[in-house]
Amino acid sequence: MNMLVCVKQVPDTTEIKIDPVTNTLIRQGVPSIVNPYDGYALETAARIKDENPGSKIVVLSMGPKQAQDALRECLAVGADKAYLLTDNLFAGSDTLATSYILSRAIAKVQELEGAFDIIFCGKQAIDGDTAQVGPQIAEYLDLPQITYGIEVVLAGDSVRVKRDSDAGYTITAAKMPCVVTMTQTFYEPRYPSIKSKMAAKKAVIQQLTSADLDVDPARCGLKGSPTHVKKTFVPVRNKNTQIINEGSAEASTHKLVELLHNATLF
Amino acid sequence: MEAKTKDLWVFVETNDEGKARNVGLELLNPGRELAKQQGGKLVAVVIGNNTAQAVQAAVAAGADQVLSVEGEEYAVYSTDAYTYALCTLAEKYAPTTILLGATPNGRDLGPRFSARMQSGLTADCTALEIDAETGCVAWIRPAFGGNLMARILCPENRPQVGTVRPGVFKKPEPDPSRSAEIVVEPLSFAKEKIRTQIVEVIRAAGEQVNLEGADIIISGGRGVGGPEGFAPLKELAELVGGSVGASRAAVDAGWIPHAHQVGQTGKTVAPKLYVACGISGAIQHLAGMSGSDCVVAINKDPEAPIFEVADFGIVGDLKEVVPMMIDEVKKLRA
Secondary structure (H helix, E strand, O other): OOEEEEEOEEEOOHHHOOOOOOEEEEOOOOOOOHHHHHHHHHHHHHHHHHHOOEEEEEEEEOOOOOOOHHHHHHHHHHHHHHEOOOHHHHHOOOOHHHHHHHHHHHHHHHHHHOOOEEEEEOOOOOOOOOOHHHHHHHHHHHOEEEEEEEEEEOOOOOOEEEEOOEEEEEEEEEEEEEEEOOOOOOOOOOOHHHHHHHHHOOOOEEOOOHHHHOOOOOHHHHHHHOOOEEEOOOOOOOOOOEEEOOOOOHHHHHHHHHHHHHHHOO | OOOOOOOEEEEEOOOOOEEEEEHHHHHHHHHHHHHHHHOEEEEEEEEEEOOOOHHHHHHHOOOOOEEEOOOOOOOOOHHHHHHHHHHHHHHHHOEEEEEEEEOOHHHHHHHHHHHHHHOOEEEEEEEEEEEEOOOOOOEEEEEEOOOOOEEOOOOOOOOOEEEEEEOOOOOOOOOOOOOOOOEOOOOOHHHHHHOOOEEEEEEOOOOOOOOOOOEEEEEEOOOHHHHHHHHHHHHHHHHHOOEEOHHHHHOOOOOOOHHEEEOOEOOOOOOEEEEOOOOOOOHHHHHHOOOOOOEEEEEEOOHHHHHHHHOOOEOOOHHHHHHHHHHHHHHHHO
């Protein structure tokens, strides 16, 4: 199996704090990590590789130079080759421009690595939380897509994907090649070994820029993005909280239930 | 594409039985207001098989017009058939705005549609307005795990499209006496062109969790202490006709299934009453419940951020307070 996993380097959003004075994100000291959903996608590919010797996993990331750290982490846990797509022309891309650029990059990588059977993405990245890039890549490449995957099984020339739906799960099948986006799996991604970490540190990361791709600059970056972030703001929390303290837990609870009862909530 | 009309469309997702799912009806609520400000019609788009009930529900919930696409090939959701149908309709009528529910299927269809139509799409919105300066829809959504809210515009490309979280807006009161123009669009899509097949449906084990539609949610977090700690919360919820919610911490610990999770990576809820028991109030959790009408926080830690969004708080041990609440409610009922 020849598999591609698209990964994004993201700030660990659970570590993000808001500066109470300026009301902006404090990015300093916030670790950059491989988007966790991309980690599940990579682990899923690695499990397929475990069961199908001779398989190859290529990882591709679009981002600044530092994103190669994320790619090295992937190389330490199962990826065989890594491509970093970096160019100022791509800065400020929304999901439509990003997926356009990535689809062109995938076309280029396929020339070098052979056609992919499965293109994996994380369901969404935890910084933007859009869940749009995977399906948009599938549209640009004219491939079937299965989103919200939690388990992938190969069946001949098809994949069978256990897909999360609101009412339970479905098993959805598609012929390869196809795009599969992964949500949190039942299994955790594997840890790197000291040896694999060392090897990943020394590995060559292939660099791609707009000059390597057949892209229309007008469809890249801010210019190629139909959506614009007009502003960001910190959610306002201006509740007048009434702390109920009637001296004892019993008395306070009695008061609370009375208040809720009077408000016809209980 | 340029918009030919000022109409606003709501994609009313149907279930396997052809009935409207709640989120589509919920979106008719803000849709009505936005359509009025944009000066166009409010149009419900219903795609499925045997969808008469969904069409009727959309009319009763306020649609001025329904575009109906029916056929066996649409009986269950598929990316290929639904993208084809929605794109074909959008090319024909060229609406200015489309709203979809941010359900797994809505978030599968929306991006595929937007890439084919080259339209701007904003995901997982929690508030919608008309931007006074441009007349565009201002799509408001959490980012960075709920730490920030972003206000996003799509100035040029049409239609401007957004997915909106279930549970953010209330369903309009149905008015069965309403009538609306129903336009049946005969769009067929060859079944063999559908490249994905659902080969098995696995229903969620255990009871169904209805958080988005609940009026009262009794929710537990790390302070609950273990799976057995949810028993009193469940008892209280049953007593007052509510549902049981949970924070990510409790779900990640394996104390309660993910279907109960409220927050950025769980459900968004806006009940009349949200009782947060032993939930510290991480920003990711607040992103999913701060739209509740009344919030009660019970927590041992007086500094817990949950108190900042609470209307009423008790600083105390939920293991004491919740059983007392049960007793108090029983006394009221006696």
